[in-house]
Amino acid sequence: MTKSNSATRTPMSAPAAARIQSATARSTGGTVAKHSFAATAQSAAAHNGSDKSGSNK
Secondary structure, eight states: OOOOOOOOOOOOOOHHHHHHHHHHHHHTOOOOTTTSHHHHHHHHHHHOOTTTTTOOO
């Protein structure tokens, strides 16, 4: 059995951020607060998805 490494990080993906935001919106009546975890997840996904070098990853 492999030990999980808590220091290993997986970049936030756009589909994962969309699921988080959708669940948040459903539970709060359609709104997502500006500095919520869902908003931060969307921002991280956009940042991870942006390619500054101009080439596809």
